[in-house]
Each structure stands twice: as structure tokens, then as C-alpha cells.
Amino acid sequence: MRFLELIARKRDGGRIPDDAWRPMMQAYAADEIPDYQMAAMAMAIVLRGLDPAEIEGLTAAMLESGARFSLGHLPMARVDKHSTGGLGDKVSLILAPLVAACGVAVPMMSGRSLGHTGGTLDKLEAIPGFRTGISIQEAEALLVRHNCAMLGQTAEIAPADRKLYALRGATATVEAIPLIAASIMSKKLAEDLNGLVLDVKTGAGAFLPDQADALALARTMIDIGERRGCRTVALLTDMDAPLGEACGNALEVAESVAVLRGGGPADVREVTVALAAEMLVLGGVAPDRAAGRTLATAALDDGRALARFRVIVEAQGGDPRVADDPWGVMARAPITQTIAALAAGVVQRVEPRAIGAAIIALGGGRSHTDDVIDPAVGVMVQVRPGQRVEAGDPLLVVHASESQRLAAALEILAAAVPIGAAAPPKRPLISHRVTAGGVEELPGTLPH
Ligand code: URA
Numbered sequence: 030m031r032f033l034e035l036i037a038r039k040r041d042g043g044r045i046p047d048d049a050w051r052p053m054m055q056a057y058a059a060d061e062i063p064d065y066q067m068a069a070m071a072m073a074i075v076l077r078g079l080d081p082a083e084i085e086g087l088t089a090a091m092l093e094s095g096a097r098f099s100l101g102h103l104p105m106a107r108v109d110k111h112s113t114g115g116l117g118d119k120v121s122l123i124l125a126p127l128v129a130a131c132g133v134a135v136p137m138m139s140g141r142s143l144g145h146t147g148g149t150l151d152k153l154e155a156i157p158g159f160r161t162g163i164s165i166q167e168a169e170a171l172l173v174r175h176n177c178a179m180l181g182q183t184a185e186i187a188p189a190d191r192k193l194y195a196l197r198g199a200t201a202t203v204e205a206i207p208l209i210a211a212s213i214m215s216k217k218l219a220e221d222l223n224g225l226v227l228d229v230k231t232g233a234g235a236f237l238p239d240q241a242d243a244l245a246l247a248r249t250m251i252d253i254g255e256r257r258g259c260r261t262v263a264l265l266t267d268m269d270a271p272l273g274e275a276c277g278n279a280l281e282v283a284e285s286v287a288v289l290r291g292g293g294p295a296d297v298r299e300v301t302v303a304l305a306a307e308m309l310v311l312g313g314v315a316p317d318r319a320a321g322r323t324l325a326t327a328a329l330d331d332g333r334a335l336a337r338f339r340v341i342v343e344a345q346g347g348d349p350r351v352a353d354d355p356w357g358v359m360a361r362a363p364i365t366q367t368i369a370a371l372a373a374g375v376v377q378r379v380e381p382r383a384i385g386a387a388i389i390a391l392g393g394g395r396s397h398t399d400d401v402i403d404p405a406v407g408v409m410v411q412v413r414p415g416q417r418v419e420a421g422d423p424l425l426v427v428h429a430s431e432s433q434r435l436a437a438a439l440e441i442l443a444a445a446v447p448i449g450a451a452a453p454p455k456r457p458l459i460s461h462r463v464t465a466g467g468v469e470e471l472p473g474t475l476p477h
Contacts, residue, residue, distance in 0.1 A: 144395075305321065
């Protein structure tokens with residue numbers, strides 16, 4: 030069937046035949062299908078959806094458009110984590126060395142900041158010398174030596190997804206669960222994993238703010254992973270407010286080091302330990318989540334996770350002294366400005382999208398994929414929703430490199446932390462756990 034007929038079929042609510050996906054995505058990766066036709070197909074999928082077999086067909090076709098890791102020779106299981114992203118989400122920097130130190134191999138493939146959300150690669154590159162642009166071969170060698178490699182999607186991995194994702198960004202076709210799930214999973218499955226833990230964010234700062242959408246995305250990705258023999262578990266975690274205090278690349282590295290040293294904000298530590306426990310169970314080194322938590326907590330508190338972080342940073346060209354004295358090696362922004370409460374009351378919200386927009390205005394994020402970023406700038410969040418403050422108490426501290434950019438950020442942040450009379454409803458930090466078996470509510474985790 031010609032591609033034009035396939036577009037028309039999807040437009041009219043029909044199915045794409047199982048054997049059509051591979052030739053379609055291969056032809057697209059080889060520039061034999063023009064972007065305007067693929068954009069029409071993407072929009073037809075946004076409007077009509079894909080059934081589970083179609084999602085599987087698209088995922089497999091994008092996966093097979095590129096190279097894959099081959100890690101079957103490693104003596105231990107390979108498990109990765111994917112976060113759908115948000116503000117202050119520095120968990121990968123802590124989790125990868127932590128889980129590696131506990132005996133599971135972690136090929137951590139991450140992305141860059143785009144829009145209001147941060148990206149792990151930009152955070153790692155705030156460490157002087159750190160190289161994230163490593164090849165599959167180099168990553169495999171690092172996994173053999175250190176159980177861990179932290180890299181970006183190389184040109185070799187899922188090139189059809191790379192091209193389609195960029196096209197979706199330019200044609201208002203990103204926000205569709207089948208396309209998001211196939212895109213994420215085509216890259217993750219290229220890592221030759223035994224297990225995958227998904228951190229699916231919900232709330233105002235999440236890619237899909239609505240909880241029902243987040244659950245549907247989690248279930249779709251779990252279905253794709255499990256069909257391909259990769260045990261997949263998801264936790265729904267809160268992104269209605271930033272995670273932790275630090276938002277901005279170097280600031281987040283410093284906060285990650287604090288958590289790796291056994292300290293840091295309680296919410297960052299809790300999300301990290303919960304995800305680590307899942308990874309350690311999938312990796313076969315913990316019999317259950319409680320045992321996984323115990324292992325992960327011990328590795329954070331006795332310095333093993335920090336030691337592994339130091340080794341990985343050095344192995345990827347970074348300055349290992351960042352593990353001991355982050356501000357001894359990373360650049361600090363020269364200007365800081367505190368935003369204080371104008372009146373006494375209770376913090377209603379800490380608006381993640383406003384903080385993300387302010388970081389872009391400061392030069393620390395991207396509105397276009399080729400923007401160069403300033404690693405030193407960012408925002409330190411001093412309060413949490415529900416916290417009581419007096420007039421004059423600090424709410425946010427802005428770290429800036431230029432006064433003009435500071436002024437733009439202050440304007441964006443003016444209404445980012447509203448103060449009111451009544452306490453806002455509490456939100457659980459980790460609300461649900463989703464597996465192939467179903468959805469479980471997790472009452473009693475920290476409020477966020
Ligand atoms: N991240 C991806 O890699 N792909 C999407 O479609 C959305 C988020």
C-alpha cells in the first residue's frame with residue numbers, strides 16, 4: 030500500500046497493517062518519505078489513535094531503524110529508568126551510580142532540556158569536562174568496568190524516532206500517548222534491558238499534567254516493554270511543584286551530590302530510593318521492594334553511591350572533585366537575588382512552569398534545540414506548598430549571570446509563589462505504582 034493510502038486509511042479511522050510499519054519508518058529515516066507526508070500521518074494518529082498492535086508495530090519499526098546495545102555478556106542484569114521530566118528532577122544523577130553500586134548495570138540514556146523542563150545531559154555537562162556524547166561501544170566498555178554509563182541518544186539509536194520527534198515538535202503532534210510511548214520505548218528498548226522503571230510525572234509541571242493521562246501513558250509503555258520481554262514498572266510522582274530546592278544545571282548537580290552524601294531534600298531522596306528499590310528488584314539483587322529500599326538507603330548513607338559517582342564522572346572525562354566540593358569545580362552565577370513574601374500566610378503553589386520559563390530567560394534552558402545554555406544560572410526554591418511564611422521570608426533565590434536577564438526572570442517569577450490564607454490540599458509525592466498486573470494506589474508517602 031502506498032504511503033498516501035496509509036495516511037488516508039488512518040485519517041478515516043482505519044488500522045495500519047502490521048507489516049507496513051517497518052518499511053514506512055525505514056523509508057522515513059532514509060529521507061524517502063517527505064516530512065509533509067509524515068506530518069499528515071502524525072496528525073492522523075493524534076486524532077484517531079493507535080491500537081496496542083499498531084503501537085507495538087511503530088515502536089519496533091523505530092527501534093529497528095538504528096543500532097542497539099548488546100549487553101547479554103554482562104554478568105548482571107541491565108535496568109534503566111526513564112522520567113517523563115519536569116523541574117528540579119535531578120534523580121538520574123543520583124540513581125545511576127546508586128543502583129550501579131548495588132550490583133545492577135545501568136545504561137542511563139537521557140535527554141536535554143526543552144521547554145520548561147530540565148535535561149539530565151545538560152546537568153551532567155555542568156561538571157567541567159563531562160562527556161555525554163559517547164558511542165554505544167564506549168558506553169558498553171564503561172558498563173563492563175563500572176556498571177554504569179550516562180549518555181545521550183546517539184545518531185545511531187532509533188534515527189526514525191529522532192527525525193519524527195523533531196517533526197512532531199514543529200507540527201503540534203507531540204501530545205499523543207501512542208506517539209509518546211512509542212518514541213520513549215523505542216529508545217529504551219535499544220539499550221538491551223532486562224528491566225525498566227518509569228517515573229511518570231503528574232501535576233502542573235508535568236508533560237501530561239492530568240493524572241488519568243499519566244496513568245494511561247504508564248500503562249501503554251508497560252505494555253510495550255512487557256511484550257518485548259523487558260519487565261517494566263512505573264511510579265507516578267508529583268510534579269505540581271519542583272522536586273527538591275535546586276532548579277538549574279550546576280545547582281542541581283550540587284544538590285545531587287548532597288543527596289549522594291546522605292543529605293539533601295527529603296523529596297529528592299524519597300523518589301530516588303523508591304525508584305532504586307524497583308530497579309534493584311527488577312535487577313534481581315533484592316527480593317522485594319522493602320529489601321531494595323534497605324540496600325539503596327545503605328549505599329547512600331555509607332558513601333558507596335558517592336564513590337561510584339566519582340568514578341563514573343572521571344571515566345567520562347569530568348572533574349571527579351565535583352563529588353567532594355561541587356562549588357570548587359563548577360562555575361557559580363555572579364548575581365543572586367531573593368524574592369521575599371510580601372505578606373504573611375500559607376504558600377499555595379510553587380509554580381513549576383514559571384520557574385522553568387524564568388530559567389530559560391536566565392539562559393539556563395532552551396526554547397530551541399540549538400540554544401547554548403549557561404550552566405550556572407537557576408532558581409533555589411526556599412518554600413513548599415502548605416508552608417507558613419511571614420512577610421519578608423525568602424521564597425525563591427534567583428542565580429543570574431546578567432542583570433538584564435535577571436530582570437526578565439524576576440518579572441516571570443512575580444506570581445510564581447502565591448500566598449493565601451488556607452492550606453492547599455496535600456498531594457502525595459508518589460501516588461501510584463503501575464505494573465503489568467494493574468494499578469496500585471500508594472497512600473502514606475511524603476506530601477509534596
Ligand atoms: N520524550 C520522547 O522521547 N518522546 C516523546 O514523544 C515525548 C517525550
